[in-house]
């Protein structure tokens with residue numbers, strides 16, 4: 120029997136009458152929920168995986184809107200892009216004569232922000248809707264990355280974009296980069312279309328992006344900074360002198 124006879128009648132009344140207290144994430148405090156289940160012989164908790172998706176979405180919005188108690192997406196983006204800018208200065212200052220320094224940038228959630236569409240989709244990633252958003256070319260620049268981009272240009276550092284977006288989105292992507300303020304970049308690498316399902320399955324993002332960085336190095340450039348919001352943007356050879364991971368708790372790309 121679940122009822123704990125050791126609980127006094129008064130304590131039990133308080134437990135059952137009080138609403139669940141709220142945890143920091145906006146949901147019910149797990150400890151008070153468990154205490155209620157322990158005290159109340161008519162109340163049964165299921166076995167369920169955590170965390171709760173609805174609560175995670177609340178936390179994502181708070182992070183994106185900078186209304187969380189101690190976390191702010193824009194501030195974290197600025198911190199990482201400012202760090203990249205300092206490292207870029209140092210790398211250029213110590214470069215050897217004749218070297219061709221390069222900055223490599225990912226696009227989505229690195230150079231351009233899809234936050235407007237992500238919130239519209241309630242973080243659901245609805246493929247047709249998201250593709251329509253990409254083709255609209257309305258994504259704004261991530262401010263810190265645009266500052267880094269312009270700083271690199273002023274230092275004579277060549278900028279390359281490497282994105283997981285498919286070739287079919289090239290025209291829209293170029294138009295969006297231009298409208299967002301990215302001018303004077305060297306090249307844009309996009310995922311080639313493939314009809315071979317086996318090839319597609321084994322060609323991971325990291326493999327594809329590594330190969331594209333290899334082409335840049337083969338062309339005589341030294342990649343001093345590589346910036347991306349996914350670890351798969353940064354993994355694999357050749358490494359940049361410095362790899363800068365931007366925050367992105369909104370989606371994961373292996």
Ligand SMILES: [Mg+2]
Nearest residue numbers: 225227228348
């Ligand atoms: Mg990205």
